[in-house]
Amino acid sequence: MNFEFHNPTRLIFGAGTLSRLGEVAREKGKRALLVTGGGSVKRNGVFDRAVASLKEAEVSVVECPDVEPNPRIASVARGAQIARDANCDVVIAMGGGSTMDAAKVMAAAVYYDGNPWDMILHGQDNVYVPKKALPIITVPTLAATGSEMNKGAVISNDETNVKSFMSSDLLYPYVALVDPELTLSVPRHQTAYGVCDLITHVTEGYFNGIDGTPIQDRFAEGVILTAMEWGLKAVADGGNLEARTQVQWASIVALNGWVQAGTNYVPPVHMIEHTLSAHHDVTHGAGLAILNPAWMRFAAKSRPARFAQFARRIFGLSSNGQNDLETAKEGIDRFQAFLESIGCPTRLSQLGISDEKFAQYAKDTVLVLHDKNGRLLGRPPMSEADIIEVLRAAL
Ligand code: NZQ
Ligand code: ZN
Numbered sequence: 547m548n549f550e551f552h553n554p555t556r557l558i559f560g561a562g563t564l565s566r567l568g569e570v571a572r573e574k575g576k577r578a579l580l581v582t583g584g585g586s587v588k589r590n591g592v593f594d595r596a597v598a599s600l601k602e603a604e605v606s607v608v609e610c611p612d613v614e615p616n617p618r619i620a621s622v623a624r625g626a627q628i629a630r631d632a633n634c635d636v637v638i639a640m641g642g643g644s645t646m647d648a649a650k651v652m653a654a655a656v657y658y659d660g661n662p663w664d665m666i667l668h669g670q671d672n673v674y675v676p677k678k679a680l681p682i683i684t685v686p687t688l689a690a691t692g693s694e695m696n697k698g699a700v701i702s703n704d705e706t707n708v709k710s711f712m713s714s715d716l717l718y719p720y721v722a723l724v725d726p727e728l729t730l731s732v733p734r735h736q737t738a739y740g741v742c743d744l745i746t747h748v749t750e751g752y753f754n755g756i757d758g759t760p761i762q763d764r765f766a767e768g769v770i771l772t773a774m775e776w777g778l779k780a781v782a783d784g785g786n787l788e789a790r791t792q793v794q795w796a797s798i799v800a801l802n803g804w805v806q807a808g809t810n811y812v813p814p815v816h817m818i819e820h821t822l823s824a825h826h827d828v829t830h831g832a833g834l835a836i837l838n839p840a841w842m843r844f845a846a847k848s849r850p851a852r853f854a855q856f857a858r859r860i861f862g863l864s865s866n867g868q869n870d871l872e873t874a875k876e877g878i879d880r881f882q883a884f885l886e887s888i889g890c891p892t893r894l895s896q897l898g899i900s901d902e903k904f905a906q907y908a909k910d911t912v913l914v915l916h917d918k919n920g921r922l923l924g925r926p927p928m929s930e931a932d933i934i935e936v937l938r939a940a941l
Contacts, residue, residue: 737784738777
């Protein structure tokens with residue numbers, strides 16, 4: 547192992563912490579761009595409470611509402627323009643991963659006169675690397691992506707049907723203000739997709755990292771087991787604040803860099819899912835629930851011992867005379883059954899997706915993270931034919 551770990555985001559976590567929004571924002575200025583999604587925060591009263599806290603701290607609010615799920619680059623450009631026109635000092639993102647990602651890119655786009663899509667990696671020769679960004683405060687209302695405490699953002703371009711990411715230290719939020727009470731209103735299916743997303747963040751590192759990371763393995767297993775235990779409870783009873791709290795903490799550690807530190811992993815399942823989202827506006831966590839087990843069955847063939855370890859440590863399976871691949875397969879079946887039990891789809895046909903454009907999806911998937919042979923990075927690297935094989939298995 548050879549690595550550096552850095553995450554400057556200050557995390558303020560706990561029920562009731564929303565009331566500190568004004569105090570925290572005031573540390574960065576007097577005028578905030580408040581970015582929200584399609585209206586859930588207005589319906590459940592969170593918006594009014596946030597504005598009251600900001601007002602009390604003498605921070606004025608400029609609104610950027612209506613960021614859509616799978617946020618579009620046009621929304622980013624719109625928000626950056628509002629912030630520029632109003633001379634905002636700070637960007638506050640209050641919503642799910644889509645709202646947070648859009649707001650993070652807005653914060654950088656404020657200082658860029660060109661098209662913000664230039665910052666999103668999509669295979670272009672000249673990527674625009676931002677030099678400056680407004681300070682960002684994230685207030686997540688859904689436990690899933692971990693965007694609140696990381697430096698990534700995923701944005702879609704509906705003109706080209708590409709969904710991809712950017713990553714910059716400038717996008718680390720100044721503060722992640724995480725109040726699990728804000729997630730009490732998340733519908734059951736969306737709660738389940740969030741649990742699947744966070745578990746997938748951890749499995750990507752677990753299965754696609756370097757060898758010889760026993761501490762990270764145990765971190766990862768701890769997050770997966772905790773997310774399964776408390777995720778079931780949060781799905782069964784959305785009003786269970788303790789379950790919401792544990793799931794939200796799990797979602798943060800799953801992608802704030804700590805669990806995967808030193809593993810040098812790449813996320814192939816995410817790359818395939820982003821393509822599906824780009825073409826079909828699929829909900830990210832639902833797409834992952836379908837693809838991850840299919841990918842695991844594919845990858846287990848080349849690394850059965852690793853997947854057998856997952857089966858033993860997560861599901862308590864013993865070998866009973868089976869070889870590693872047989873144990874691995876049983877573990878993957880159990881994992882898929884868990885996803886089904888919380889209400890996730892596990893087949894592409896459930897989302898109305900057919901094999902019509904699989905070749906195109908495979909091509910789009912390798913646009914950014916590929917080796918010199920054009921294969922999607924991961925363990926093992928995947929040719930376009932391999933990607934099609936996984937998609938077919940998920941039909
Ligand atoms: O838009 P509103 O009205 O707020 O409703 C949202 C949306 O319809 C709703 N919702 C959110 N909080 C709620 C709520 N409904 C009721 N009560 C609440 N408290 O949930 C729906 C989905 O929201 P969205 O933000 O799209 O979900 P999620 O948090 O799963 O974010 C998904 C996006 O994040 C990206 C995904 O690709 C996708 O675009 N990702 C970002 C990552 C990152 N930045 O690190 C990593 C992830 O792997 C992922 O790729
Ligand atoms: Zn994800």
